[in-house]
Amino acid sequence: MxxxxxxxxxxxxxxxxxxxxxxxxxxxxxxxxxxxxxxxxxxxxxxxxxxxxxxxxxxxxxxxxxxxxxxxxxxxxxxxxxxxxxxxxxxxxxxxxWCTAPEPLPDVGDWIPPTSCGLPAWLRLFDREVLVVRDAGGRYLAGAGIKRHDAFGHELAVGTVPAARGRGLARRLVAQAARRVLDDGAVPTYLHSVDNHASARVAEAAGFPDQGWSSVRVVPR
Known part of the structure; x- marks a missing residue:
C-alpha cells in the first residue's frame, strides 16, 4: 500500500x-x-x-x-x-x-543557517537550516538541503566536495535529513539522473530503494 x-x-x-x-x-x-x-x-x-x-x-x-x-x-x-x-x-x-525507514547510519552533520560562511552557492538557495559537514579546520566538506514542496513531501538534495568523496558522508547526510523530514510528518523523496550511479548508490545506502518510479521536470537552465 x-x-x-x-x-x-x-x-x-x-x-x-x-x-x-x-x-x-x-x-x-x-x-x-x-x-x-x-x-x-x-x-x-x-x-x-x-x-x-x-x-x-x-x-x-x-x-x-x-x-x-x-x-x-x-x-x-x-x-x-x-x-x-x-x-x-x-x-x-x-x-x-522515497523512504519511510532510513538506514540507521550515524549522524554526521550539523544543522546551520544557509547564510553561514563558507557554504557553496547551491546550499544558499534554501530558506531554512541546511545539514553540513566541515573538517577540523572548519572547511565545508558536504551538505544536504530539504526542498519543502508541500506539507507532505520534502525532497532531499546532497553534495560532497571531490576531495571528501568516498567516505560515506553523503549517505549519512541523506539518512540524517530523512529522519528529520519524517519527524516533521512528511515523507522524504530523492531524485537523481538515471546515469548518476554515484547518487543512486547514496540513495540505496541511505534507505531509498528504486521501486521503478521516475520523474520528469521542466526546469530553468
Missing amino acids: LDRRLFLHLATWLGQWPAGPGLHVVRSYRRARPAWDGRLRPAVAVRAPGCTVLSVPPDRVDAVRALVRGRSVAELLPRLPAAVGVPEFITHAGVFR
Whole structure:
C-alpha cells in the first residue's frame, strides 16, 4: 500500500493522484507559481508502473494534451518546455525514490543557517537550516538541503566536495535529513539522473530503494 504521506504529497504537488493506466495531463496552479527556490517548475511528471501524471499550468493543459497525442515520451520531452510557455527551459528526467525507514547510519552533520560562511552557492538557495559537514579546520566538506514542496513531501538534495568523496558522508547526510523530514510528518523523496550511479548508490545506502518510479521536470537552465 502506498504510504499516506506520499499519496498526499503527489496529489498536492501534481494536482491529482492516482490516475488510470497511461499518461494523464492535469492542471495545477502550483506550476504557475514559484517553487521552493523562487523559480518556476512549469511541468512536473511522476511515473509509477502503469501510470504517469503530468502536471502543467491550467492555461497550458490543452496545448500539452495536443502535444502528447501520438507521441512517445522520448518525442515529447524536448518539446515540453515550449508547450508550457518557457522554450528557454530544459527538461530533466530521473529516478524518483522515497523512504519511510532510513538506514540507521550515524549522524554526521550539523544543522546551520544557509547564510553561514563558507557554504557553496547551491546550499544558499534554501530558506531554512541546511545539514553540513566541515573538517577540523572548519572547511565545508558536504551538505544536504530539504526542498519543502508541500506539507507532505520534502525532497532531499546532497553534495560532497571531490576531495571528501568516498567516505560515506553523503549517505549519512541523506539518512540524517530523512529522519528529520519524517519527524516533521512528511515523507522524504530523492531524485537523481538515471546515469548518476554515484547518487543512486547514496540513495540505496541511505534507505531509498528504486521501486521503478521516475520523474520528469521542466526546469530553468
